Amino acid sequence: MSMPDDWHVHYRDGNMLRMVTPLVRKRFWHTLAMPNLDPPIVTNERASAYKEAIHTSSPDEHDMYNKPTHVSLYLAETLDPQEVANAPEHVKAIKYYPAGLTTNSEKGITDPSALWTRGTRAHEVLCAAAEKKIVVCLHAADGKNAHGVELDPYDQEPHFMAESLPRIRDAHPKLKISAEHLSTKQGADYMLKHGGPLLGCSLTAHHLLLDRRDVFRGGFRPHRSWMPAIQSIEHTEALRDLAGKGLPFVWLGSDSAPHSQAKKESDCCASGVMMAHAGIELYAEAFDNMNALDDRFENFACRNGARFFNVTDGHKDKKRPSIHLQRLKWKVRKPFMVWNDTDELQHYDVVPFRLGEEIEWTLS
Numbered sequence: 001m002s003m004p005d006d007w008h009v010h011y012r013d014g015n016m017l018r019m020v021t022p023l024v025r026k027r028f029w030h031t032l033a034m035p036n037l038d039p040p041i042v043t044n045e046r047a048s049a050y051k052e053a054i055h056t057s058s059p060d061e062h063d064m065y066n067k068p069t070h071v072s073l074y075l076a077e078t079l080d081p082q083e084v085a086n087a088p089e090h091v092k093a094i095k096y097y098p099a100g101l102t103t104n105s106e107k108g109i110t111d112p113s114a115l116w117t118r119g120t121r122a123h124e125v126l127c128a129a130a131e132k133k134i135v136v137c138l139h140a141a142d143g144k145n146a147h148g149v150e151l152d153p154y155d156q157e158p159h160f161m162a163e164s165l166p167r168i169r170d171a172h173p174k175l176k177i178s179a180e181h182l183s184t185k186q187g188a189d190y191m192l193k194h195g196g197p198l199l200g201c202s203l204t205a206h207h208l209l210l211d212r213r214d215v216f217r218g219g220f221r222p223h224r225s226w227m228p229a230i231q232s233i234e235h236t237e238a239l240r241d242l243a244g245k246g247l248p249f250v251w252l253g254s255d256s257a258p259h260s261q262a263k264k265e266s267d268c269c270a271s272g273v274m275m276a277h278a279g280i281e282l283y284a285e286a287f288d289n290m291n292a293l294d295d296r297f298e299n300f301a302c303r304n305g306a307r308f309f310n311v312t313d314g315h316k317d318k319k320r321p322s323i324h325l326q327r328l329k330w331k332v333r334k335p336f337m338v339w340n341d342t343d344e345l346q347h348y349d350v351v352p353f354r355l356g357e358e359i360e361w362t363l364s
């Protein structure tokens with residue numbers, strides 16, 4: 001098949017970036033890097049420096065410079081609409097984080113109504129994005145209901161679909177919106193009804209492969225914990241149905257999000273797990289389970305996102321290559337070791353998804 005694209009990946013920075021980059025670049029052609037670093041990426045200058053850091057963070061063995069890297073800006077209260085208006089070609093998206101609902105979201109938006117209320121900075125940012133045809137990627141979750149009461153984590157996305165997304169779309173009718181890492185039946189239903197040239201969604205392999213029983217079997221499993229959380233089987237099935245329909249507005253976004261083992265196995269487990277070591281293999285498994293390992297898989301992985309984000313396959317010296325996937329099991333044997341950024345004599349481990357277990361497909 002053609003080399004796929006990943007429209008939602010956390011490359012991180014420092015030595016973690018050096019560990020992650022070769023894994024991602026071996027598998028994916030276009031990639032969209034997420035901006036929730038510390039501090040978050042809110043200027044074009046930093047976005048460009050980040051793109052450079054990704055390019056230089058790994059040896060050339062995977063043809064680094066020939067792979068198109070796109071970066072997103074973080075929709076913080078401090079993001080200046082002028083930055084969006086002046087964004088360079090490689091800034092392909094603005095990422096919305098509801099404050100406090102996921103990793104490094106503290107600088108995100110505290111009141112989602114800012115997105116549809118004239119006169120706020122966030123509203124101006126979305127107007128600038130619509131004008132410039134830059135996609136706004138939404139972490140589609142609300143933290144509170146209309147009465148200010150904290151929502152149950154499992155209700156955050158349904159609430160956003162019912163209350164926030166329609167208002168954002170009404171306020172910005174020309175804006176291109178991607179609802180990221182859809183996790184619920186309500187999200188899937190919303191897409192089936194309203195998805196099209198201006199609205200689409202990314203799906204992760206983990207939301208297609210797992211359901212809530214897998215997260216709690218025998219006890220809580222921190223290495224199966226993300227935000228949005230894995231929901232009950234009815235929701236997983238709705239996402240599988242959506243993926244299996246072969247619709248043009250549904251695409252691959254792995255949300256590979258590595259953390260140190262210590263942060264995962266701690267008093268407050270960090271949300272996110274590394275998927276990059278099997279970034280496409282896990283999707284092959286999910287689509288194979290759905291009997292959808294055909295054109296639907298290739299469109300989902302290689303075409304739909306590229307069309308939505310308005311990128312081409314490349315020019316003659318920079319053509320999208322092919323990859324070869326084989327139905328051949330392999331075992332994820334070891335954690336990944338990363339040298340500490342501040343103390344070069346120390347290192348830490350990152351536990352990849354399915355450590356100690358098998359993956360059904362191999363990239364050869």
Ligand code: DOR
Pocket residue numbers: 010036102103104139225226227228257258271272273
């Ligand atoms: O599980 C998650 N991890 N969800 C996000 O939205 C952020 C990500 C991260 O950066 O670790």
Ligand code: ZN
Pocket residue numbers: 008010034255257
């Ligand atoms: Zn993410």
